[in-house]
Amino acid sequence: MKLHEYISKRIFAEYGVAIPKGEVATTPTEAKQIAEDLGGRVVVKAQILVGGRGKAGGIHLAESPAEATEHAFDILGMEIKGLPVRKVLIDEAADIKSEIYLGITNDRAARKPVMMASASGGVDIEEVAQKTPEKIIKVHIDPLMGLQNYQARDLAAGIDLPRDLWRGFGKIACGLWKVYLESDATLAEINPLVITAENRLLAVDGKMVLDDNALFRHPDLAEMRDLDLEEEAEIKARENGLSYIKLDGDIGCMVNGAGLAMTTMDIIKLFGGEPANFLDIGGGASAKKVASALRIILSDPSVKAVLFNIFGGITRCDLVAQGILDALKGIDTEVPMVVRLVGTNAKEGRQLLANAEMETAETLADAARKAVAAAVPA
């Protein structure tokens, strides 16, 4: 789960990281008031959870409250990469001498957190990593020990930070480590961390991504989820305990198990079709669960056929078949469906479906072929 810039920076500030003075506005009038209160030059920044907002015109410098009002008016009416801007952050403009990068994330291969710093701040760090990886200095942190002071010094020295700033940098690095640790973040990043004309370190922009699996420990942060970022169907699926991701194709799929769900998408493509979604209904497959999953799949108007692919292990296929039939009683649809049941009691399950005149398949390849054919109008 991603957090907005203003929320991330407020969290950083709680851990001793200096951030610019600023407030969030949802209307141009509020923006004007904030700019007046701050006095002087301000930056008006779209609060949106996609990258590249600067290039899209979502960040503007304003010399006066009147200018800030205008920018807020423009930005609050914008859509950036399909997402509406509902909030702007009005920050005191910093007098920037130079920009550095400081971030912490999970290094999956090393199975440890990694803290990274670069003297090339303010730009897309993934681009720096690809083009000039030598400009990124990394230290791996032992998750049982935490960040050590010498590691922060190594980072400071590695990016040629002036020695008089090492102490301040160390405090920020420790603060960021604690943010990461205590929020269960998978990313906590300050980009840029600027050196101001007064020779102070200031976190001008911030970004955090939280581990969805750890949100139970952070109910306060979980409430800050921005639903604009997600498809309505994906939100509904999560509420129903289903894992659903919308794709661009026209063959809906309902599968038990994530790996098998991906495989089902792949095999639809292999046989010339395009999957409309990823959907894992998990264990069980009761009529209620099948029904809510089917409603979510059919809420996508581009779906021309639905493929059920259920492996009955401990779950019996005849019960799953009955679940599908029960679910279909409550749903009015003309969309053709192909059901593949395999595993425990598959024969009985297929018989139940055949009696109800549903198209069934035995193998995965056969099911994909039938679903692809069903999606093409006769």
Place this chain on the structure above:
Amino acid sequence: MSILVNKNTRLLVQGITGREGLFHTEQMAAYGTNIVAGVTPGKGGAWVLGGKVPVFDSVRMAREATGANTSVIFVPSRFAADAIFEAADAGIELIIAITEGVPVQDMMRVRNYLDQKNVRLVGPNCPGILTPGEAKVGIIPGNIAIPGNVGVVSRSGTLTYEVLYALKNLDMGVSTCVGIGGDPVNGTNFIDTLRLFEVDSQTEKVVLIGEIGGSDEEEAATFIASQMSKPVAAFIAGQTAPPGKRMGHAGAIVQGGTGLAEDKIRALEEVGVKVAKHPEEIPSLL
């Protein structure tokens, strides 16, 4: 032989009185797995499975009383790290964590701690281990595999069952099937399992089932090229998965251009591994 679990396994179930734990304990016992104890803190002194399996308050007590050497974990995700630490500190040699949804920072602490000890972890977020005809530890349906010479290692659950079932339909048996789980940070990985299969006398060939995310499959390819004499066939799920989205499993995500299915397939094919276009093709590649 076979690997990791067999008829000498003395199994302990952590979370044995929970709904999932109890259900799968019954299934494992019905398969013939030797279940010697259960642990649920606060329920020590109880018995389950019709009075056949004693429940203890702690893993240490259970191990001391019953000589358990392997633990399977069914506790909820928020307690999973604690359960793994407890089993490791109590001297359990093999820990199999079925639990899904364990916070990744918990798993990083667990992994870095276990790496300093002589303990093997399989999972979390995995279906467990099945040695057909000997022991079933976890949730893999016992009826979909027969004993044989194919070793199976996988990051997935039902996809693995598909493959086991396809093998069984052609009378091809399995030495051991190991589900290593779909989390970004886990215990035993592909290489660890391949190494065990390579020296196992029963295993003659291996099926590797991977998916998008991370670089475990690429590392496995390097290992196969330099240290495996037994043939390996593979399948990689997620060729049509969009980048930046987690496909159900916490670890199944293409990030910053890494973790792509096509890269994994290429890495494996380059070292002579036959990669199936779909799972039903796997038996014909062996």
